[in-house]
Amino acid sequence: MLKLGVIGTGWITKQFVAAARATNAFELTAVYSRHEESAQSFIDQTAPATAYTKMDDFLGSDVDVVYIASPNSLHASQALAALDADKHVIVEKPLVATAMEFEKLDEALRKKPQLYLFEAARHVYEHNFQVVNDFTHRQQIDGATLTYMKYSSKYDAFLAGKLPNVFNPEFAGGALMDLGIYLVYDAVAWFGVPDNAVYLPHFLKSGVDGDGVARLDYGDFSVTLITGKTTNSSLPSEIYSGRQTLTMDNAAELETIKLDDQVLSTEKLANPMEAEAAYFAKAITGQDRNAFDKAWQLAKEVHQVMSILRTSANLDF
Ligand SMILES: NC(=O)c1ccc[n+]([C@@H]2O[C@H](COP(=O)([O-])OP(=O)(O)OC[C@H]3O[C@@H](n4cnc5c(N)ncnc54)[C@H](OP(=O)(O)O)[C@@H]3O)[C@@H](O)[C@H]2O)c1
Incomplete structure (x- = not known):
């Protein structure tokens, strides 16, 4: 069973936790929120877990996989911190806000080939x-x-x-x-x-x-x-x-x-997130490098195109 920790306590995190638990491959063990009450209320509505308001403590816990559903501009830095703490990571779309952020994640993953990072592009x-x-x-x-x-x-x-x-x-x-x-x-x-x-x-x-x-x-x-x-x-x-x-x-x-x-x-x-949750669980549990490489290569190409589209419209973050 993979121990799951989540960042962000909005409705989408609840939906992902429900999907993850339905695979029977994940158990929720840790919830990070900026506010103790939000973390506790999330736990009350989903499953028993430990609430954290300090990111270092959350990442220092024994979770295997961190799911990130915070505002877009925080995704890359939180994913990098999770990789640094030797966690597998699932990040809500969009994984990054800039091409440079994608480069940093790619580099971090090259240094830790035992870790996988997936963008939750559910469909x-x-x-x-x-x-x-x-x-x-x-x-x-x-x-x-x-x-x-x-x-x-x-x-x-x-x-x-x-x-x-x-x-x-x-x-x-x-x-x-x-x-x-x-x-x-x-x-x-x-x-x-x-x-x-x-x-x-x-x-x-x-x-x-x-x-x-x-x-x-x-x-x-x-x-x-x-x-x-x-x-x-x-x-x-x-x-x-x-x-x-x-x-x-x-x-x-x-x-x-x-x-x-x-x-x-x-x-x-x-629950449209069940298929992705099952794919991520299978890849992580089975250490299926091909499953990770396939998803990562697609994410890389998608974010190359996203960057070209943003640049063409002067949409710089
Ligand atoms: N796959 C899908 O179908 C789907 C659907 C909806 C959203 N999403 C993605 O999920 C992500 C979250 O979307 P959302 O609408 O839930 O976003 P949101 O409401 O803006 O924020 C999500 C969570 O991040 C934390 N947060 C909010 N403002 C913050 C701030 N200023 N600094 C740090 N943390 C902050 C909050 O958790 P705490 O208060 O507990 O810290 C909040 O519950 C987005 O990237 C979005 O694209 C995906």
Whole structure:
């Protein structure tokens, strides 16, 4: 059983802990929060564990794996500290806010090859992601339009004059970093690293992108990504192959995959984080270097593209 410690006590951490426990491979043993009451309340709502408010004490405990779901700009430094303390790490998307941060993590992992670090890009581990992957690697591709736009639960607060972390440039917030990264994962996994990429954002007054469109150029075809946190879109996503079109109801929540009128696959997940939790547990427990290398190589390519997109839009964190 892997001893799991968590950083950040929001709803997503609760969902991950539930997914991790459902694999029967993890037990929650440590919870870090800046506030004792938040850590204790998290424990009361999830599973028995020790509460920590000092990071050194938390990282000095006997946890095997640290899951990080703090604001984006803290991910890399907290992951580096966890690796330094000889822990495996699972970091919420986006793993990093800059290319330099990715370099530092890559270097730290090279020095400790016994440790694994995964970016929790949850949909990549779902069955339907693989269904699309099989299609794109079998068929000629002529283009794609991928959409993920959701009205943020924090946007009303932003409109009322508050500055939630997800809309704050200091915490590396914004649509591309929060939801756009799912689409970048899609594009890189399904079509590879593009020759060129540009991002045209619409900036909010805080300085982050509220929504935007990215164009990824693959030479023979191009892929359009549409993302945003200030409106809801129910547009399906599409991949074009000659006369045929593969359709997804949502490019990041892949419930139904259709090829023209034929349903190829449909699945409704009670907890969409279970597939990733199972993958991470298997890789760590089995010391499966190939499973780690595959995920890390994909993360590396995704963050190369993320960096190009940010640079093209002068989105520097
Ligand atoms: N995979 C998914 O489906 C999914 C869904 C939602 C979010 N996420 C990712 O999860 C991460 C957290 O998202 P969130 O919306 O929960 O973020 P958040 O509410 O801004 O912060 C998450 C946690 O970090 C701690 N925190 C908040 N502000 C902080 C600060 N100024 N300094 C240090 N710690 C701070 C808080 O824990 P304490 O008060 O206990 O310290 C809080 O519970 C993000 O990276 C996001 O992209 C992923």
